[in-house]
Amino acid sequence: MTRSQIRVWIRTLAAACVVGSLGLTVVSSSGASPSAFTYNPAHAGGTLKLLASTAGGTLDPQVNYTLQYWQLYQATYDGLVAFDKVAGASSFNVVPDLATAMPKITNGGKTYTFTLRKGIKFSNGKTVTVNDVKASFQRLFKVSNPNAGSWYNSIVGGNACLAKPATCTLAGGVVVNAATNQVVFHLVAPDAEFLDQLAVPFGSILPASSPAKDAGSTPLPGTGAYTFSKYDPNHQLTMVRNKYFHVWSAAAQPKGYPNEIDMVFGNTVESEVTQVENGQGDWVFDPLPSDRLSQLSTKYSSQLHVNPLTAIWYMVMNTNLAPFNNLKARQALNYAINKNSAVALYGGTQLAQPACTILPPGFPGHLDYCLYQKGTGSTYKGPNLAKAKQLVQQSGTKGMSVGVVVTNDTVNQAVGQYVQSVLNSIGYKATVKPLSANIQFTYIQNTKNKVQISLSQWYQDYPAASDFLKILLSCAQFHPGSDNSINIAGYCNHSLDAKMNAAETLGLTNPTAANKAWGQIDEDMMAQGAPWVPLFNPKLIDFVSHRVGNYQFSRQFYMYVDQLWVK
Amino acid sequence: MSDARVSTPLLEVEDLRVSFNTREGLVQAVDGLSISVGRKEVVGIVGESGSGKSVAMYSLLGLVRDANVSISGHVRYEGREILGLPDDEMRSIRGRDVAMIFQDPMTALTPVYTVGWQIVEQIRAHEDVTKAQAHARAVELLGEVGIPDPARRVHLYPHEFSGGMRQRVVIAMALSCHPKLLIADEPTTALDVTTQAQILELLRRLQATYDSSIVLITHDMGVISEMADRVVVMYAGRPVEVGGRRDVIRTPRHPYTWGLLGAVPRVESKRTRLVTIPGVAVSPLDLPPGCAFAPRCAYRFEMCDQRPALRGDDGHLDACWLDPTRKVEIRRRVTETGVVS
């Protein structure tokens, strides 16, 4: 179950950073994407059975922060805008959803004007009104949305709502006009990622009558093609067709194929795989057990779908604690670790790709470079142990004790033990400390726990370079003594901070140049700070049953559950 | 021995030998016991603990379950050889023809069943009667052995009875099929003095009523003197003196018997101290080749290195090399001084 957590967490984005909002708008404002799925009624019907070992927590789309349910929310909830429901790179684009068109952005990027579509109904039969929109954004604060304080407080009145959520009105921030069906957002500052933030499930529009607290396991009505009819976290989550649904934009909310989609909980991963092999289930949510992979890839290769993820596994070193408060020590480890070994531990070359950079390949701003390795060039060739030992010698940290903190699932522990071996081989005395997956992530953030080095992962929220660099490695994200200090390295380089701010500003006017700047920041970060050892960019395997057809993959939310055929 | 046979014996034991093959070696628990029990006769078998008297009785009924035991000799019940009978045939004798009473009434009854249940069980094991009939007989039996309010007490559990009452229950159960022979193994040893007397009185009365024979195993000469018609004194698995009660009590011939008699407190006696037999009982593992009692005997002499045979007259036999006249003399001195040696 801990293994599933790796995929469960999705990363957050901090306060206002401005990247290519104009660009996004330009790309998508043409309306429905030409490549939207065409519906083939011959395949409609049936029940799709998804298998997951455990439930993903609360079902409230404004609270839940797991990929497990974000993947399902695509078919059940809509925001004013949505990520394009297409395969391939275009799935990072934002398209209008409940709004008739992309918003009109005025006032130097501080005002967004949407027009709400008419005639759309919630699954409880009530029509969506502008008041529902306003209530939904108020509700974000009332239910203590995880990112209310980092994303949505860019709306005027947001900070007041944070202070007193019970009386949140967002007065002056969200202005609606029932007569014109217009919704106007006023921001405190320009924010290029505001549309992305509206497109993720937190921006879902819910009935104004929804309770002002986390709805937990009670399903809330939505506007999607499906609606949750039943949720028991120990047994099953059931999605059925929303009888009030009609297609208004296939790019934003296409019609789905199965009549019912069930996610069944409580099986072991082993048994899930067996069930899918035997056709008793249609898809395994959890990462596949490594000992089944070779058998699966030989016998069931046509049922396996492998897709690269814009995500990274990395060792993060505490830059404020010996020995890794020494740059040479950090560089030494970068030289010493064989990323190919980490790839092998994750499942081999088909499942992951060695990483040298912070931004994953295919991600905005990614720059191909590889500083610490045997030889030169931008592709990874292997470790340089001699160089590593030399650097350790120079750093004067030789012989120090190092504790490696990892989570206690198989892959993480294996990587932890490998890193321990490497540390020992370059002159440290290393130990591994595996912790429960639920403790580890907060444990390594809190400086009180004096963690020297740990293994962590980062999966994008949405495509923006700042989502990696600024969130994980800027001074503002370092909170000593707190469980929430996502800059785990505690790395603070004011000149790079300034460059990141400059890149954001540049992004408002010239996204291409901005992305180039981000790439340079990435390389500078590794050259000047080396706070991480990037290990690899993982790929995702989806294993589906033989009866499943029409597999489509979104780079944003992964497999489109509702587009699968079971008939 | 043949002289002692007064009528067709009910039970006849001839040269019974019981040995256990233990890790320490061969243990000869019973070494050539021969007795006969006539009808309506009470035979007392007396000896210290470990003298083999109980083992002898258990083995002749097939109650010794040790895998390492070997039993030889002859046991005839009403003239029929019963030693070595298959278990199911033996079972029809046990409990019906021959019943037993055990030393400790506290443990002799199964604790989880009512006394009535246990009596009924025995009746129904041997007789084809209904439960109700058996139950009625159980109540009757309990009344007969002197348990007040038997109709109620038949439903009580063993632990709800006192020791004496429990022994009465055991006796009632033993009598439930009207056995011809009752083997009572130290029936009074675990009881207090007044209860002992009552139980002996009961046995005597029942013996008269039922015309049973009794084999009474005890280490207490006092019990023998009150109950037995004939007496067998055993030491280390061997009979050392056999005879009529009067003969053995009045004119004991074996030094071991003297010791046993000395060990009986007699209220009317002028003596105040008990005679004790010096030394401990000989180990059945390494019995001396000669007289087994010799190591403890104050009067042993060279002859005692050979095993004495049981001999004598008028049905009073003993196994001792001492000259009969010398025995009488020593015996008198012992009785007067109260000192064995």
Next chain:
Amino acid sequence: MTDSSVTSTAKSARGPESPWRSSLRQLWRNRPAIIGFFVFLVVVAVCLCAPLYAHYVAHENPFTSNIQGTFRLHGRTIHVLQQNTQGTGLGVTPIGPTWDFSHYFLGADNQGRDVFARLLYGGRTSLLIGTSSALICCAVAAVLGVVAGYFGGPIDWVLSRIFDIIWAFPIYLLAISLSVVLLTTGIQFGPIHVGAGSLLVPILIIASIYVPYVARPLRGIVISLREREFIQSAIGSGASDTRILLKEILPNVAPSIIVFLPLMVAFNLLTESALSFLSIGVQPPAASWGTIINDGLGLLYTRPAVAIAPGIMIAITAISLNILGDGARDAFDPKAKLRGSV
């Protein structure tokens, strides 16, 4: 006057023999128990040789990842971890058993480490934990049980209630709760600090959860002893509590403790492996039989030997200890009522 009394007379006639000697003699004569004892000794000896095997025979360090490693077998160079090349080419499989003592006898685990060498090292850890936790448990239980039984009163009440609480706590849940916490924090007891990864953590956890199971019967024995004449007369003669406890009580409860020991070692061995199996016992890269089984689960479908071999070792060890324990019970304390397991 049954057959047993015959033999008991036999014994007493042979003259006094110390009960210890006679018990030991009886144990020595119990052939299965002695076989069990020797099997256990062999397992211990083999496991103690782990470093020799790893260094001189296998030439592998079983605690260092060997992901890119190769070795030569029958003149061919073989990768310890093999990338799957069939179908979609997913997965990396370690080599399986070579049945060659000098090269990966039982194959490699997912880090390319020699499973057989780890099995031997794991045995050292498992046996160390099983034995030392049993010793600690029995020692603590003896002290608490004797104190509770001897002094009675409020001390007894408090100790008995503590036993009740631990008793009512589902045993694995207690162990798991403690493990989850202690594996994060380690143990801080005054100036003594035990690191979270230390073997002392599982040792102390396992020792403490079983204390009531041993202490309760001992308390009962002491309570009944206290009523016996020789203790009463010792108390009457004014002997100090310490003296009575050491001279009178302890020799009388010692046989029971001896009977408990081998069985507790077996229990604790099984408990350790269960906790390690749930990955809350011995922490990597240290190996115990339980952790190797846990490692092996990820390879069950491709390399079952990794998970099966340590289980067989656990079973052999526990069987030998249980047979020895049965013999010890027959010899020292035939009346002791012990469960086969906890």
Next chain:
Amino acid sequence: MGLFIVRRFVAAVLVMFAISVLVFLIFFATPGVDPAARIAGRSATPQILAQVRHAFGLDRPLPIRYLLMMDHLFIKQDLSSYVNIGDRVVPQILNAAPVTLSLIFGAAVIWLLVGIAGGVVAAANRGKIIDPIITFLGIGAISVPAYWLGEVVLYFTQSKLHSSVFSWAPGSGYVPLTQNPGEWALHLLFPWLTLASLYAGIYARVLRAELVNALNEDYVRTARAKGLSERRILMRHALRCSLITVVTLFGLDVGALVGGAALLTEVVFGLPGVGLLTFNALENLDLPVIMGAVLYGAFFVVLANAVVDIAYAFLDPRVRLV
């Protein structure tokens, strides 16, 4: 009897109180477990964190938090998970209980049959070869780690021999009895056998020892003297008295198992019972579920103790309940 119940009840409440406090303290002594940070989300700002903390009452002093939790668990019965927000603890346990009960019911039938038969056969055949064979099998059964046995069973039934001998063996998981009794039994067959093997070993050994003791008792000699058959002596006298011990053991074992001690079997076979629920909650550090499950488990242990005492009195007329 009335007094007995009162005393037992008071003792149970005290023990459960102590356990709940213990769980509570163990939980909050662990760094990194503060559920607020996990509930709030990965990069929640301090304000959001404070709101969450307040909403869950995590900013109150420990004793108050304890009382609040007990209030939610017992009085309001709406205590809900920290992980699956809104998922109430009490129904979770009630949903898991039938799975555990199914597992234990079947296993208990098997282990009682096998264990009692084994013990009786061994005791009745002392001195023959079958006795040491049964004894050795019993020792073997208790010496094999149950979870490992489960895994090996899974390996053979699901992988190694799945295409031949065990092609009928279903995958792991649970099918409710009400849904399909056949599948229910089929899915539980291997978990039953695995769990039962350990206990059958224990029971055969214990029963054999008890029977051998009983067969040396005076009352057995009396029964023989009564002329009863060996079979009747064994079954009606020796076995009946030995059953007191077996029933005691059985009560305590079932109590512990219902309370979650079947955890390893449930984990290995993926049966969503109380043990697995508790284990997952412990892995997730989901205090409300841990608290509920541990108290539930402790309740059954305490209850089993009381039931055993009553059964004891019923089986052994010498015992009085005080």
